[in-house]
Amino acid sequence: SCCCCVFQVIGTPSEETWPGVNSLPHFKPDRFTVYSPKKLRQAWNKLGYVDHGEELASRFLQCFPKNRLSAQAALNHEYFSxxxxxxxxxxxxxxxxxxxxxxxxxxxxxxxxxxxxxxxxxxxxxxxxx
Known part of the structure; x- marks a missing residue:
């Protein structure tokens, strides 16, 4: 499934990385392979060519919604400096x-x-x- 492709890059969510994920109605932890997070540039190498690009993208690509960077906060990110x-x-x-x-x-x-x-x-x- 699509989730597995995302999890291969940002890691499979767990209670440690996303409190409450196991209680979500469609999340079945036993159905997903456990992947560790890796640098985004390993999946999209162009992120490594742009100053602050990988860091900004990784702030957006967070499984746990409360950890995601808001659009308003992103405007102040160094990527746009x-x-x-x-x-x-x-x-x-x-x-x-x-x-x-x-x-x-x-x-x-x-x-x-x-x-x-x-x-x-x-x-x-x-x-x-x-």
């Missing part, structure tokens, strides 16, 4: 490309990422990697 502050001030319907020096940058393969970089004075400059 290289982005211009004006991105956080945009209205919901505004394009991120109205912020100076924000552009798309292709990676190897087909994926595209938004990038911007600050210079030593804290201002955004183009041409950086995020």
């Amino acid at each position: 290289n982005l211009p502050p004006r991105l956080c001030e945009l209205q919901d319907i505004s394009s991120i490309f109205t912020v100076p020096n924000v552009k798309l940058q292709t990676e190897s393969g087909d994926s595209i990422q938004v990038c911007a970089r600050r210079n030593s004075q804290g201002k955004a400059s183009s041409g950086g990697k995020h």
Whole structure:
């Protein structure tokens, strides 16, 4: 099942890692192989190429809901520290490309990422990697 694939990466939940999991109606501990958690970059190696990417992803991928990072708290995570502050001030319907020096940058393969970089004075400059 899909749960087994997730458990292979983040570990099979137990009462120690998720208090009350054994009492959940659809959780049958005897039906799951017990896996230990591993680094997320072992499953998705690109997480190791982006500053703070693996740490942010691991804060979101928590079985125990109370341990998950909230979206509001994530906005203050170091992963976003290289982005211009004006991105956080945009209205919901505004394009991120109205912020100076924000552009798309292709990676190897087909994926595209938004990038911007600050210079030593804290201002955004183009041409950086995020």
